[in-house]
Amino acid sequence: MKTKPVASHVSEDFRIERQVIGNPLATIPPLNPNPPPFVPTKRFTSERQAKLVSDHDTGFLTSDKINILVDM
Numbered sequence: 001m002k003t004k005p006v007a008s009h010v011s012e013d014f015r016i017e018r019q020v021i022g023n024p025l026a027t028i029p030p031l032n033p034n035p036p037p038f039v040p041t042k043r044f045t046s047e048r049q050a051k052l053v054s055d056h057d058t059g060f061l062t063s064d065k066i067n068i069l070v071d072m
Contacts, residue, residue: 035071 040046049070056066 031068032071033068035067038070
């Protein structure tokens with residue numbers, strides 16, 4: 001059974017109003033263009049780092065950009 005849209009009016013009670021107050025990008029910390037060497041942690045191990053690099057090493061990102069990605 002196919003459904004077809006029906007043109008109708010939606011009550012103002014059901015209208016979604018989005019109010020973005022301020023600049024949400026203002027609170028994002030800046031990226032370090034020269035990230036430090038990778039140091040494995042408990043959650044982000046060397047194996048995960050190698051997988052991330054191999055997944056993103058398609059030629060689209062330069063090695064510098066991949067290092068910034070790893071640093072995030």
